[in-house]
Amino acid sequence: MKQPKGFEDNDHPHYVCKLKKSIYGLKQSPRQWFQTLSTHLQSIGFVAGKADTSLFIRRKDDVQLYMVIYVDDILLTGNSPEMITNTLDKLKSKFDMKHLGFANSFLGIQITRTKNSFFLSQTKYAQQILNTAGMTKCKHLANPSQTKQPDVLSSTALESDPKLYRHLVGALQYLTLTRPDISFAVNSLCQQMHHPMPPNFNSLHRLLRYISGTLTYGLPISQGSTILQSFFDADWAGDKDTRRSTSGYCTFLGNTLISWSVKKQHTVARSSIEAEYRALAAALTDIIWLRRLLLDFNISITSPTTLHCDSTSAIALANNPVFHSRTKHIEIDHHFIRDHIDMKTVNIFPISTKDQVADIFTKHLSMPRYQFL
Missing domain, CATH: 3.30.420.10 (Ribonuclease H-like superfamily/Ribonuclease H)
Structure with a gap:
């Protein structure tokens, strides 16, 4: 640490504040972390992808390794188990890391693996949203939205809490990562977060009832x-x-x-x-x-x-x-x-x-x- 420009103490130019505990949330922290990690990856042969800078690629002869980074969560794959193990060892020598084996969960997304396909889902995350809303035992619906609002809106437990509305809708945005079927319904709800009205609460209640009946839905990724x-x-x-x-x-x-x-x-x-x-x-x-x-x-x-x-x-x-x-x-x-x-x-x-x-x-x-x- 050093004294900021314009506020130097001429009598004690080398004095700085003593931190009694670490400072979190500095604006440059993510940038510095990514620079440290990417510099090390480049030193062991990886190159940043041209389309996505969070994708790192290593090619040598017939060996191809791909690494995706999200802050400090990393997915690594390739066609050489030996090179994958070697790469992990090099990373462990620099960073405190854990090798969790085959990916079965990443950033809250469950990954189910079969012979020629993967299935991505967020069942646990969706269940948490329903728990927060108190709707774990609600009746199911087959459509998350309706073409016309009813003349008489049914009362819901969510109506008296705009803060809960914003919390739930914000959480639902992350659920759309593996649930494209609710994308439009969530987008419509997001547009009313500043001042939700009874029809918006009614639409949110309907969407949660739909999610309750489709917890096992997800995104299939098939070979082809x-x-x-x-x-x-x-x-x-x-x-x-x-x-x-x-x-x-x-x-x-x-x-x-x-x-x-x-x-x-x-x-x-x-x-x-x-x-x-x-x-x-x-x-x-x-x-x-x-x-x-x-x-x-x-x-x-x-x-x-x-x-x-x-x-x-x-x-x-x-x-x-x-x-x-x-x-x-x-x-x-x-x-x-x-x-x-x-x-x-x-x-x-x-x-x-x-x-x-x-x-x-x-x-x-x-x-x-x-x-x-």
């Missing part, structure tokens, strides 16, 4: 094709208060869902075409990053990625380089879509609205439609 394809959609002017649209997209690697998003658009769209076009731009941004990330895993994708759209007008706008009077106001950065179509990064294909998977990320759905998707 490495072909990327994405679905995107937008709900035009879906927010009744601001009239902003909601964008949603999901991306599959083979049959495995690897990325999805629900987000309200920043500005009001003047037409459904514009709303779809903005959703397309968001999906394309994610596709570009995923293609770069796959390169870090030695998976080269030479063919264009397929984007599925249920709006023929939005497809025409993306492929047409001419500015029309009705599209002049759209921000320039959204027109990078056309560049990537020309560069064969993506191809946009029409799809029936019935088969549009991303529909589940943009609006409240009826029971048959929700269960189908």
Whole structure:
């Protein structure tokens, strides 16, 4: 420690405060820790990934090791058990670490392993949320949301506690890591955290009843094709208060869902075409990053990625380089879509609205439609 500039003591320039206990939460602590860890990893042959700096890769001859870091939690995998053991020994010589064997839990996510697949779930975490809400023995529902609020709202134990509402909704955001089926419902609840009203409490209560009946749901990761394809959609002017649209997209690697998003658009769209076009731009941004990330895993994708759209007008706008009077106001950065179509990064294909998977990320759905998707 040293005296801060401008506040030096001329009589005692080397005096500093004596700490009676450690200081936690310094702004630069995470940065310094990551720099220390990454410097050591690079010294033993690892290289930071180009798409994701928390991914470290080591390649030597036919051996490939991959390490993912989240603060001080580390996942290490590779095709050489000997090199994995050797790497762990080198890390233990520098840091106080524990080797927990095959991964069966990481950051609260349970990992179930079979011969050719993994299954990611957060059953224990979801159970904790229900315990906090006092709803462990509630009746189950098959749909987390409803297309229309009932005229008479049922009273719930949550209504009198806005602080509990914020706590539960914040916890539910983490649950969406392995539960894309509740992403839109959680996104809707998050928009009312500053001042939750009775309909919002009612929606939260309904969502928790749905989670109670689907505790075993999770994300399957299966072995198979490495072909990327994405679905995107937008709900035009879906927010009744601001009239902003909601964008949603999901991306599959083979049959495995690897990325999805629900987000309200920043500005009001003047037409459904514009709303779809903005959703397309968001999906394309994610596709570009995923293609770069796959390169870090030695998976080269030479063919264009397929984007599925249920709006023929939005497809025409993306492929047409001419500015029309009705599209002049759209921000320039959204027109990078056309560049990537020309560069064969993506191809946009029409799809029936019935088969549009991303529909589940943009609006409240009826029971048959929700269960189908």
